[in-house]
Amino acid sequence: MRIRYRPQDLTKLPRSVEYRSGIVYMINQQLLPREFKVEEFRTVESVAEAIKNMTVRGAPAIGAAAAFGLALYAETSKAKTKEEFFDGFYKAYETLKNTRPTAVNLFWALNRIKNLVEEHREDSLDEIRRLIVQEAQKIADEDVEANLRMGHYGAEVLPEGNVLTHCNAGSLATVHLGTVGAVVRVMHKDGTLKLLWLDETRPVLQGARLSAWEYSYDGLNVKLIADNAAAFVMQQGLVDAIIVGADRIVANGDFANKIGTYMLAVLAREHGIPFFTVAPLSTIDMNLKSGKEIPIEERSPEEVLTCGGCRIAPDVPVYNPAFDVTPNKYLTGIITDRGVVWPPFKRNLKKLFYSL
Numbered sequence: 001m002r003i004r005y006r007p008q009d010l011t012k013l014p015r016s017v018e019y020r021s022g023i024v025y026m027i028n029q030q031l032l033p034r035e036f037k038v039e040e041f042r043t044v045e046s047v048a049e050a051i052k053n054m055t056v057r058g059a060p061a062i063g064a065a066a067a068f069g070l071a072l073y074a075e076t077s078k079a080k081t082k083e084e085f086f087d088g089f090y091k092a093y094e095t096l097k098n099t100r101p102t103a104v105n106l107f108w109a110l111n112r113i114k115n116l117v118e119e120h121r122e123d124s125l126d127e128i129r130r131l132i133v134q135e136a137q138k139i140a141d142e143d144v145e146a147n148l149r150m151g152h153y154g155a156e157v158l159p160e161g162n163v164l165t166h167c168n169a170g171s172l173a174t175v176h177l178g179t180v181g182a183v184v185r186v187m188h189k190d191g192t193l194k195l196l197w198l199d200e201t202r203p204v205l206q207g208a209r210l211s212a213w214e215y216s217y218d219g220l221n222v223k224l225i226a227d228n229a230a231a232f233v234m235q236q237g238l239v240d241a242i243i244v245g246a247d248r249i250v251a252n253g254d255f256a257n258k259i260g261t262y263m264l265a266v267l268a269r270e271h272g273i274p275f276f277t278v279a280p281l282s283t284i285d286m287n288l289k290s291g292k293e294i295p296i297e298e299r300s301p302e303e304v305l306t307c308g309g310c311r312i313a314p315d316v317p318v319y320n321p322a323f324d325v326t327p328n329k330y331l332t333g334i335i336t337d338r339g340v341v342w343p344p345f346k347r348n349l350k351k352l353f354y355s356l
């Protein structure tokens with residue numbers, strides 16, 4: 001695979017999560033598409049709250065936001081002794097960890113910094129602060145690089161034509177470019193993407209609010225559908241491939257992604273449509289053997305009982321899982337930043353990890 005485009009060739013959007021001198025900057029994804037606003041976060045608690053309430057969302061974006069939360073702690077902590085600093089560091093780590101349970105990128109990013117800090121326990125406090133900030137920036141920069149690579153790998157294997165996606169795995173869901181976002185942007189540049197179908201993705205409407213906004217902003221040819229129109233569109237022969245992001249891919253290739261993904265995978269099989277997921281290695285959790293072990297977040301009933309702030313249902317009991325698990329048998333391939341993994345996934349994911 002040869003990298004043919006730079007990030008600035010593929011999107012006009014800025015990074016969705018950034019950090020400078022004790023301040024985390026994030027695009028407020030709750031306000032889109034009505035308002036585009038970059039907000040400042042100056043405390044660990046406010047970063048954690050932004051992850052919880054989905055001001056920032058998408059697996060790699062929340063990983064980077066959490067890493068920057070630790071950088072913010074490192075640069076603003078008033079601790080005079082190492083002991084005090086470490087106490088505060090572990091508190092910050094726990095606060096950021098207890099936000100959303102499904103996307104493994106969050107834990108991956110936090111543990112990467114925690115492990116580094118523990119390796120450097122004997123260094124000076126100033127050096128430890130510097131290392132934390134540097135590592136958080138590295139996590140963010142590596143995410144952009146990984147997306148660029150996945151974009152090029154994905155464009156090599158997706159067929160020319162109409163592509164359908166679910167939720168938002170675009171630039172907003174990552175530091176920049178997106179996972180799905182990078183693939184469809186490279187295809188758009190190459191002229192192989194004819195039309196991008198977007199599921200609206202109830203109940204939080206990431207497809208309607210965020211994907212429709214960011215892809216049309218970059219000039220891609222998009223068409224929005226209600227979630228329950230997907231089967232009919234496939235039956236009409238209007239979808240050549242489906243590509244979705246992932247919040248956690250486990251050792252056998254089962255993966256968790258936005259609720260509704262599993263439904264699309266089953267439909268893809270029925271209609272003979274190739275079905276891909278795309279994610280960086282930071283989304284792959286080799287510690288879990290099967291998708292049954294993935295913790296699935298349940299969110300507030302309010303998300304289902306309302307739409308755009310309006311009450312749309314009477315006060316009845318609600319079940320609101322934020323993610324579902326797609327069994328590996330429905331997957332055509334897993335596009336990673338190290339290449340495309342084909343079945344059998346258990347063997348080939350293991351090979352990919354051990355070859356690193």
Ligand SMILES: CSC[C@@H](O)[C@@H](O)C(=O)COP(=O)(O)O
Pocket residue numbers: 057058059060103166167168169170173174178179180206244245246247257258259322
């Ligand atoms: C590149 S983002 C991949 C996934 O995180 C994405 O598809 C998704 O399910 C996002 O869920 P969300 O609940 O909006 O954080």
